[in-house]
Amino acid sequence: MTRQIRLSKSGKNVLTETDPNEFIFHSAYNTFKILASGTATFTIGSGLFTKTVAHGQSIIPLVFAFMICDTNEEVMLPGFQWFNTSPYDDLGFYQLYVDATNVIFYGRSFKATNTDIKFRYFIFESPL
Amino acid sequence: MTRKIVIAKTGYNALTETDSDNLAYSSAYNTLKYYVSGSLTINVNVGSSTSYSYTNSVNHNLSLFPFHIIYVKYSTNWEMIGTNYSTGIWPTTYIYRKFEGWVTKTKLYVKVRGNTGTDVTDTYSTDFRYKIFKNNLNL
Numbered sequence: 001m002t003r004q005i006r007l008s009k010s011g012k013n014v015l016t017e018t019d020p021n022e023f024i025f026h027s028a029y030n031t032f033k034i035l036a037s038g039t040a041t042f043t044i045g046s047g048l049f050t051k052t053v054a055h056g057q058s059i060i061p062l063v064f065a066f067m068i069c070d071t072n073e074e075v076m077l078p079g080f081q082w083f084n085t086s087p088y089d090d091l092g093f094y095q096l097y098v099d100a101t102n103v104i105f106y107g108r109s110f111k112a113t114n115t116d117i118k119f120r121y122f123i124f125e126s127p128l
Numbered sequence: 129m130t131r132k133i134v135i136a137k138t139g140y141n142a143l144t145e146t147d148s149d150n151l152a153y154s155s156a157y158n159t160l161k162y163y164v165s166g167s168l169t170i171n172v173n174v175g176s177s178t179s180y181s182y183t184n185s186v187n188h189n190l191s192l193f194p195f196h197i198i199y200v201k202y203s204t205n206w207e208m209i210g211t212n213y214s215t216g217i218w219p220t221t222y223i224y225r226k227f228e229g230w231v232t233k234t235k236l237y238v239k240v241r242g243n244t245g246t247d248v249t250d251t252y253s254t255d256f257r258y259k260i261f262k263n264n265l266n267l
Contacts, residue, residue, distance in 0.1 A: 031159050032159060035157065073232055077230065079227075080228050080229075081226065
């Protein structure tokens with residue numbers, strides 16, 4: 001018999017429960033480990049931008065990232081083009097990529113002057 | 129020596145395994161702390177030659193920017209938010225739809241926006257599913 005370590009949610013029987021969602025932890029299922037996380041700040045001019053940060057992994061990892069608006073009031077997911085309501089209509093975080101070396105941020109500034117942009121990225125255990 | 133809690137997958141040695149993928153759990157690695165999930169809906173009913181933007185939101189009240197994931201249902205597919213669709217020919221039968229999401233320190237927002245051409249209207253309902261984690265983005 002394979003031994004397991006299980007922590008069930010309150011009200012659930014750890015010995016008989018079969019739904020993985022009812023466990024806080026179950027050793028039969030891998031956890032989605034965060035191998036690394038960091039922030040990256042860039043100064044960009046007007047127009048499209050492509051910025052990179054090295055992920056330092058030997059494989060192409062699963063990554064996720066967020067960008068904070070220059071107003072410091074909102075944090076956007078990839079795929080965000082612009083806020084329609086002024087004054088938030090000036091930055092977009094179009095796409096997030098990853099290759100064997102880098103996490104890649106692609107977007108656009110509609111501002112006429114240089115802008116500091118900041119990302120939080122996560123590198124997860126599972127390779128793509 | 130740093131003490132760790134390590135639970136290896138079946139067939140692997142928790143004391144010697146170095147590949148994190150072969151560990152069911154290791155206290156050496158952070159994980160996402162699931163907080164809450166839910167759904168939001170936005171209904172769109174616009175006439176021709178219209179540029180529109182509709183937003184819906186839910187409070188999370190975490191007082192921080194949380195890690196979050198949002199999916200949107202388009203047609204029969206559930207997909208990560210950020211996608212856009214267009215049909216028809218500009219400027220007459222053109223229809224454009226875009227789905228976006230973001231968070232503040234108190235709320236999660238979803239938005240649909242788009243345009244219609246001179247000869248078409250657009251009516252649809254968009255369902256969103258979100259997951260919010262307690263992990264602070266520290267931005």
